[in-house]
Amino acid sequence: MIQALIFDMDGTMVDSMPSHAESWLVLGQRHGIRIDLPELMRRTTGRTGLECIRILFERDMADAEALAYVHEKETIYRELFAPKFAEVQGFSAFAEAARARGLHIGVGTAGDKHNIAFAYANLKLRPLPTVAVGGDEGLPGKPEPAIFLEVARRLGVAPAHCIVFEDAPLGIEAARRAGMHAVGIGSGHSAEDLAGPHVLAYARNFTELTDNNFLERHHVAKL
Structure with a gap:
């Protein structure tokens, strides 16, 4: 699960x-x-x-x-x-729906603590993710899996039970090396660029994932 x-x-x-x-x-x-x-x-x-x-x-x-x-x-x-700050369409609603289903939410980014704070201050997501691992923590960047593995460790979840959401080929590869599933978010790359045997889906944004019942298809709600 x-x-x-x-x-x-x-x-x-x-x-x-x-x-x-x-x-x-x-x-x-x-x-x-x-x-x-x-x-x-x-x-x-x-x-x-x-x-x-x-x-x-x-x-x-x-x-x-x-x-x-x-x-x-x-x-x-x-x-x-x-x-001109903007979230990728549908992100906050998708993350809130995932949290409501009992899923843990983490952030794994090459961005530093200042960029993370900047994004958090402008996002409408509430509550904000409690675990965020940034690129200024001394870990190698993607495609190395270290950032994603550290997020999973802090969340207390095995890598095989995680899905990574990524817009970049190096991030998709990092998820594969981490032993995690992935979803390609096509804000800047094609489905071909973000493909892999571990990739569950590709969507232009999170509204598409919601409309396609992604959470319902890949997770059983904890009631």
Whole structure:
């Protein structure tokens, strides 16, 4: 039986990926770096801030230097996204319905604690997830499974009893490596991009999952 749902944040819970992409371009302009944006997003979406910065600058650097760039980039992102903040359609209602069925809710994201707090402050979801593992906790980013496995550990749920909701191929692969089921959220990728033997469904948003009775088909309510 499925006991827990684990949500990626950017592009899954919140419709933030266009603002993230724009923030990379602004950062590159500030520091004289020409960016192939589709290639950068392909290589970095799901990776931690430190990993992304080292990919962008194409060199190793001390954590302190890389963290300064991460802070700069994520500050730009939050400034860009705040005026147009939006959740991925139907997310809050879906998560609340899952909680009402007795499912545990967790968040596993490459975003740092500041981006998590920013998303939580703007989401209408109540109550908020009690477990969130971010990319600034020293764990390797996706496609490594460490972030998702840590969410499951903190929730007290075996990986095989978890479903991961992800919008990025690296996250879908991380779920597979973690031994978890997955659902592809197509806010930015096709069903083919988010496919795998462990993938239970693909939907453009959570309203589609609700309309298709996803929770009813994959979970027996605890009465």
